[in-house]
Amino acid sequence: MRHIRAKSIYPGRVRGLMAEFRRERFISEDKADINPRSEFKHFKSALRAAQLQLAGEKRMMLDRRRKNPGEMAAIDEAIDVLESHILTLEDPFFLGEIKNRIFGGGATAAAALGAVISMVSRQFTFDGPARGLNPAPQNRHFLKDMNDMKRRILFFLGLQQELHLPEGVSIVAAPRLTVSEVLALKRAGVRGIIIGETSDTAHEIVMLRAMRIPCVSVSDARLFRLKKQTEVLLDADIGYVVLQPKKSVRFIESAAETETKRWSVQVRMQSGEKFSLSGTMHFVSELGETAPKQTHERIGLYRTEYQISEAGEMPSARALQRQYEAVLQSPVSVTFRLFDFSEDKNFLAHPLIERDRELRGVRFLLREKKILETQLLALLRAAQQVKKKIRILIPYLSEWRELAAIRSLLATLLPRKETPVVSLGGMLETVSGVFNARRWAEKLDFIYVGTSDLLSALAAERRDNPEALHRALLSDAFCAVARELNALARLKPLTICGEVAGEPWAIAWLAAQGFRNFTMPTHRMAVVTNMLQTLSRSQCKQFARAVLKIEDEAERVEKARLLALDILYGRS
Numbered sequence: 161m162r163h164i165r166a167k168s169i170y171p172g173r174v175r176g177l178m179a180e181f182r183r184e185r186f187i188s189e190d191k192a193d194i195n196p197r198s199e200f201k202h203f204k205s206a207l208r209a210a211q212l213q214l215a216g217e218k219r220m221m222l223d224r225r226r227k228n229p230g231e232m233a234a235i236d237e238a239i240d241v242l243e244s245h246i247l248t249l250e251d252p253f254f255l256g257e258i259k260n261r262i263f264g265g266g267a268t269a270a271a272a273l274g275a276v277i278s279m280v281s282r283q284f285t286f287d288g289p290a291r292g293l294n295p296a297p298q299n300r301h302f303l304k305d306m307n308d309m310k311r312r313i314l315f316f317l318g319l320q321q322e323l324h325l326p327e328g329v330s331i332v333a334a335p336r337l338t339v340s341e342v343l344a345l346k347r348a349g350v351r352g353i354i355i356g357e358t359s360d361t362a363h364e365i366v367m368l369r370a371m372r373i374p375c376v377s378v379s380d381a382r383l384f385r386l387k388k389q390t391e392v393l394l395d396a397d398i399g400y401v402v403l404q405p406k407k408s409v410r411f412i413e414s415a416a417e418t419e420t421k422r423w424s425v426q427v428r429m430q431s432g433e434k435f436s437l438s439g440t441m442h443f444v445s446e447l448g449e450t451a452p453k454q455t456h457e458r459i460g461l462y463r464t465e466y467q468i469s470e471a472g473e474m475p476s477a478r479a480l481q482r483q484y485e486a487v488l489q490s491p492v493s494v495t496f497r498l499f500d501f502s503e504d505k506n507f508l509a510h511p512l513i514e515r516d517r518e519l520r521g522v523r524f525l526l527r528e529k530k531i532l533e534t535q536l537l538a539l540l541r542a543a544q545q546v547k548k549k550i551r552i553l554i555p556y557l558s559e560w561r562e563l564a565a566i567r568s569l570l571a572t573l574l575p576r577k578e579t580p581v582v583s584l585g586g587m588l589e590t591v592s593g594v595f596n597a598r599r600w601a602e603k604l605d606f607i608y609v610g611t612s613d614l615l616s617a618l619a620a621e622r623r624d625n626p627e628a629l630h631r632a633l634l635s636d637a638f639c640a641v642a643r644e645l646n647a648l649a650r651l652k653p654l655t656i657c658g659e660v661a662g663e664p665w666a667i668a669w670l671a672a673q674g675f676r677n678f679t680m681p682t683h684r685m686a687v688v689t690n691m692l693q694t695l696s697r698s699q700c701k702q703f704a705r706a707v708l709k710i711e712d713e714a715e716r717v718e719k720a721r722l723l724a725l726d727i728l729y730g731r732s
Contacts, residue, residue, distance in 0.1 A: 172374025439682025521556025
């Protein structure tokens with residue numbers, strides 16, 4: 161068995177047989193007598209079929225976009241790629257050059273197509289090079305797209321058979337793929353893909369995300385020279401591939417697209433300790449995936465600012481109220497976080513945030529009282545209308561004056577009749593917030609800890625530097641913060657929130673620190689469940705001691721990852 165580090169492209173977890181993806185060669189018979197008119201007619205028929213196929217794929221993407229608004233950005237990128245292919249195949253220059261080669265040069269349709277694609281490719285290879293004679297990134301995408309369109313048309317010219325996966329194979333390893341191959345693999349029933357090194361903006365990667373195929377990128381070329389089908393665990397949630405895993409390994413696969421989404425789960429360690437895991441929601445439409453009978457389900461965090469990310473403007477209180485009513489009417493319990501606009505989530509393009517990058521969360525809301533009042537009024541009216549209690553979370557809470565201002569505003573806005581029950585929580589995301597909170601924790605009903613910003617403050621690094629955040633989590637400084645958080649947990653229910661909680665090594669570390677409630681990206685709950693069910697309290701302590709023995713924090717992170725993999729999948 162062997163663990164291979166990989167870069168996650170689209171999350172998911174799949175177990176199955178892996179085979180190398182092999183392209184079929186296009187082979188055409190030599191034609192002694194060529195009828196140009198018949199050959200051009202044959203080409204136009206193949207071209208039309210390719211255009212219709214692209215149009216069908218675009219319609220399929222539009223349908224996915226309608227059903228999955230939460231993935232709108234990824235699907236829109238895929239639609240843009242398909243539209244660029246459609247426009248290229250409709251270009252009169254492209255069609256005219258092929259016609260000239262068939263009628264003027266006596267070429268076959270396949271030969272004419274290859275010659276025109278080569279001519280255009282040579283032109284773009286030397287147009288605006290990035291370095292020396294290497295094509296610029298956008299040109300590389302165009303060159304791959306041109307070759308992909310050539311393969312589409314050649315297929316309809318009858319020079320390649322329909323793609324079928326070998327018997328039993330559900331995972332494919334390919335050093336490179338094209339847009340049409342990704343879509344063909346999806347149609348063939350592929351459940352996971354391992355691809356060679358590639359860029360985040362590559363069109364095949366755009367398509368993989370839109371098609372929701374669990375996928376990782378691996379730099380080890382030996383993985384793409386497999387002689388036989390191999391049993392594999394593809395864990396794109398944490399970016400690992402496990403070859404020849406033991407049959408006894410715990411492995412919860414990702415649910416199919418048609419299955420009901422799980423928002424929360426209760427987990428028990430081998431030594432009996434109970435853990436509560438819950439997921440995060442960005443868009444109201446995601447609730448449609450929840451079964452109506454799952455009354456025990458709860459959404460740990462509804463990140464309300466994303467509901468206006470597409471509109472780019474603040475909706476009215478009435479529009480917000482309708483959305484919140486839809487959420488409250490579901491059987492799932494939800495914690496509503498107030499708008500957390502920031503530098504990387506400035507969906508309103510607000511000039512205050514543009515000028516002050518540190519202005520975010522409750523600090524911004526108190527500067528823009530109208531936005532805060534609009535949202536609070538919508539939440540309170542929705543709770544009153546549906547007759548349900550409501551949980552409201554204050555983002556980036558650091559000082560008593562911020563909490564006092566929110567409490568005062570709530571008291572002013574609460575309706576006089578049929579007053580809804582409001583549970584008010586604070587999200588601690590700064591070191592000062594953690595150490596100040598003991599003074600005013602009694603004024604809160606619950607506490608969340610935002611690890612991304614808290615670890616960013618401890619590391620003195622930006623939150624988009626995950627390696628720095630991971631080092632901060634395993635630092636002695638965090639151990640001191642954890643002691644204070646445990647003291648707060650004895651006063652009020654406390655939940656650790658953030659993407660890092662979805663890492664197996666991080667959950668083992670946090671469990672050793674004494675935390676039991678976590679909110680994380682929903683798709684990470686399966687791997688975290690695996691990890692916790694495998695662990696015992698004594699193993700957590702051993703894990704933490706082994707990590708803390710290492711002086712270099714950077715080495716601690718790598719050691720923690722390897723230890724977690726050994727626990728999950730056995731020694732490599």
